[in-house]
Amino acid sequence: MSGDKTDAADEPEQVAGNGLLHRRLFLTQGLTLAGALGVAGQASAQTALPKRPDWMTRQGAGLSGYGQPSKFEEGVKRLTGQPNPLFPSVGSTRTPLEKLNGMITPNGLHFERHHSSVPDINPDAHRLLIHGLVRKPLAWDMSALARYPMTSVIRFIECSGNSGAAKRNVPQTSVGQIHGLVSCSEWTGIKLSHLLDETGLADGASWIIAEGAEASSMVRSIPLETALDDVIVALYQNGERIRPEQGYPMRLLVPGCEGSVNVKWVHRIKVVSEPGDSRDETGQYTDLMADGRALKYTLLMDVKSLITHPSVSMKLAQPGVYEVSGLAWSGHGAIRRVEVTADGGKSWADAELSGPVLPKCLTRFRIPWSWTGGPATLASRAIDDRGNVQPTHEVAIARYGEIGAYHYNGIQPWAVAQTGEVANVRM
Ligand SMILES: Nc1nc2c(c(=O)[nH]1)N[C@H]1C(S)=C(S)[C@@H](COP(=O)(O)O)O[C@H]1N2
Ligand SMILES: [Mo]
Secondary structure: OOOOOOHHHHOOOEEEHHHEEOOOHHHHOHHHHHHHHOEOOOOOOOOOOOOOOHHHOOOOOOOOOOOOOOHHHOOOOOEEOOOOOOOOOOEEEEOOHHHOOOOOOOHHHOOEEEOOOOOOOOHHHOOEEEEEOEOOOEEEOHHHHOOOOOEEEEEEEEOOOOOHHHHHOOOOOOHHHHHOOEEEEEEEEEEHHHHHHHHOEOOOOOEEEEEEOOOOOOEEEEEHHHHHHOOEEEEEEOOEEOOHHHOOOOEEEOOOEOHHHOOEOEEEEEEEOOOOOOHHHHOOOOEEOOOOOEEOOOOEOOOEEEEEEOOOOOEOOOOEEEEEEEEEEOOOOOEEEEEEEOEOOOOOEEOEEEOOOOOOOOEEEEEEEEEOOOOEEEEEEEEEOOOOEOOOHHHHHHHHOOOOOOOOOOOOOEEEOOOOEEEEOOO
């Protein structure tokens, strides 16, 4: 930094239209300058602390067995849709993406998708069976599994139905309501390849069929190649045993693949020569094309990103510098680059990627933006390390057809009005 500041040096470098600033503004020029430009919610020059607040006058709460968020965060909850009156336990809840930061989803806020309900599994009575085209069928109980070497990976899970509402409509709800069927955790468990090593594989083995132990037994097929690559029988989520909603006592983690193949409460894996074409993969999770045919087993989740701050339903208090921040991910690999526009796609600037940048994992991006108070359209566009570029709405629709509800990854624009109100728009 140069010591002798001129007025010109105080002007932050604009790197794209409508006020997008260099991603290292805060690093190179410091908060003081940003403060001079007016960071919303900027620090006050009045430096006196509040006088003896209530909580400093008496003893506070004691120790606790399992910590909970502050009561002031009570509003941070999973987002629920309209419950099905006939089957209230069936459906999904969404992660409130607009209330979180960083890349990890707290366990209690991981999205849920249940096809029947959450079984109350006693881990001591639970077994994992691998059979079918294997040399030696085997079953493991929890203590047998716990003796295997484990691996930990941070990976997202995204339901292929995520963002379906944004494909069909332009809902004015919240980013979590529209796109919150995605969450990210550190998952710890045993590589499925270790277990398949023990059973051995017989001739013709080319797919596995995984079955859940809930009342309706979700069934999904996975190519053997994927199963032997990076699939994990996950026992832990962010350090603690997987929550019942996420598959306690064990689930499959199939990195980068659509949520539905991450079979929860998994108790049976059959090695087969052909995919199972189960009810869960013919009645749902196919992509109906315009010619009436459907794509099956489109398992990989495509490159995608969205801005969480600011986002639809929020309101900017006043003009000034804001951090635009969001999430990017790809089932194909790691995020290489996220570009942000503030002028509806006329110009783009590179956002900063908050590390660690991991494959098949949510990646937080950030970029400073100077809002002058005029109308602006913000959007992000992610590019992964295989060169896949997040498509526009039109291109995304062309890819999987207009009718289907799955795999929508179009660019998500937010319009900021002069009032500071943020709305969902098409770009
Ligand atoms: N056994 C079983 N596994 C399941 C499901 C289910 O209903 N039953 N739902 C699937 C779907 S569609 C998704 S998107 C993910 C959701 O995982 P989560 O509930 O842990 O977020 O789990 C998948 N695994
Ligand atoms: Mo799903």
